[in-house]
Amino acid sequence: MSGASAFFILIPAMYALFTTALIVIAFVDRRLIAARWAALGFFVAFVSILVDGLRDPGGDRWVSWFTVATHFLPLLIMVQAFLSRHGKNAPAWACALFVLASIYVMPNMPWAPPNWLRGVLVQATCATIIASGLLPLWRYRRQSVVDLIAFAAIALACLSYVGRSVVIYITPIGESAEAIQQFYNGLNIAFHSASALMGMTVGIVLMMTIGSDIVRLRMEESEIDPLTGLANRRRLERVNAQDAAGKLSVGGVIAVDLDHFKRVNDSFGHDAGDEVLRKVGSKLNKLFGELGTVCRTGGEEFVILLDRDHVAAISQLSSAARVAIAGLRFDGVLSAVTVTASVGFHERGEDEEIGNAIRRADQAVYCAKTDGRNRVVGVMNDKGFHVLRAVA
Structure with a gap:
């Protein structure tokens, strides 16, 4: 583990806290589908960041690939969590992109891209997966302040990954072990810091939206005629x-x-x-x-x-x-x-x-x-x- 070991302990701890809280919420009220998806997303992110923090940057490339694939997945799950509040699912093409991108960045394959291109593609894929939820969430932005905040949080997360892909394109990752180590001691720490801030923001917004859903469901219960199930x-x-x-x-x-x-x-x-x-x-x-x-x-x-x-x-x-x-x-x-x-x-x-x-x-x-x-x-x-x- 690098000198930033404390950093790589705090992030998974935060993800574990969100996972636990969301599991409790989902267990208490099983109608909150978004809480289930969000709990799964934070759990996958917890595993990913924990493995990334413990691995040797120059070590097994398959471990590196695992952290990349499990970086794509929680983003897709979080999009699904936000959309499930409105009875929608993440677009099929976003799921296909996750699979194809995970296959493309596999190490030791004939099609394996160079490090600089791999870095750009990883960040661009993350941005595209998040962007898949922007149009549907834009349609719901006027339903409540919480829906507008949810759209803003997803939009900012998307812009964050767009910015990362641009940075890696301008300052590409080298192919040597020293260049990779330099990346992990520099830009990668900055990227993880941004991910931590983004994860905390998304977690807070998700808790807000789920809290809003709890209030809405309780309100709807009071607006239903118990005999017929119709509105009262x-x-x-x-x-x-x-x-x-x-x-x-x-x-x-x-x-x-x-x-x-x-x-x-x-x-x-x-x-x-x-x-x-x-x-x-x-x-x-x-x-x-x-x-x-x-x-x-x-x-x-x-x-x-x-x-x-x-x-x-x-x-x-x-x-x-x-x-x-x-x-x-x-x-x-x-x-x-x-x-x-x-x-x-x-x-x-x-x-x-x-x-x-x-x-x-x-x-x-x-x-x-x-x-x-x-x-x-x-x-x-x-x-x-x-x-x-x-x-x-």
């Missing part, structure tokens, strides 16, 4: 706030109210009523889960906030909801029961508040109820006037 009124309020802030675009509202639901509870008990609500909620989520936000707002009442991209078909979708609910079949004591619903909809105006759109859809439901139930009524805009019109 609290989520409805948050969607309203996000729409007002320009983060969402709700184009219309479909309101659904089950007909004579009290009779089900009175005749068959609340357990049977709960089963009806669960099945209706599951059917509505299947129909509209990809088209907007499906909420149970109370009792037998449901509201769908339809994305603006799908609002052109709001009348047909409302009719589909009515037909789907009427087509539900139940087991046991409910086997002979047919559940119907009165459905109302309203296409939201450009500057109309969501709350007002929901009230208009509710008015349409009331009209459908008075018109005999198991109906679909829409609030239409006719020459500047809002008109109730039966659709089905």
Whole structure:
């Protein structure tokens, strides 16, 4: 070990600390996929830097190759950790680059590059692997301050490796044992210092993002109706706030109210009523889960906030909801029961508040109820006037 032995003890110790903390977090909440990836990434980095610190710079070249390959790998894993927060994976081409670059820098091979080119390629490969996560993370930067910080941390790490490849190109590594030793006593220490700082920064940012995810998951739990698994009124309020802030675009509202639901509870008990609500909620989520936000707002009442991209078909979708609910079949004591619903909809105006759109859809439901139930009524805009019109 060189005179910088203390340096090569502190770095793996820091990586081991991050690994331990992330393993604990991942164990406590198994939904945090990013914590698992991050723990794996820091563990691989811990092994890599430990081996690099203990090896003889002029010794076995396969040990040197191992430290290079295990330098590529944690960078790829860290990109995956950040992307997994959004349900995405690292690009396949980045994985292929990791494999090909690891093969190309193998020692004692006919294609083995000279030291200076090997050094440039290693740093450039690291920069490219990190860059593979920049475009996806750029798309999410506006979701929260934490996402913007995550993008900035990845961008800075990428620039760090770009700078290293330029430095090695300007001051190339020689081929002699003395030149290699000089590199390890000079630039390599500087590179490891940069890696330590980058690793600590990325670790802190990852802990921030995972902490943000924990808060978000807890918030989402409080916004889920435990019976149906749909969003509740609290989520409805948050969607309203996000729409007002320009983060969402709700184009219309479909309101659904089950007909004579009290009779089900009175005749068959609340357990049977709960089963009806669960099945209706599951059917509505299947129909509209990809088209907007499906909420149970109370009792037998449901509201769908339809994305603006799908609002052109709001009348047909409302009719589909009515037909789907009427087509539900139940087991046991409910086997002979047919559940119907009165459905109302309203296409939201450009500057109309969501709350007002929901009230208009509710008015349409009331009209459908008075018109005999198991109906679909829409609030239409006719020459500047809002008109109730039966659709089905």
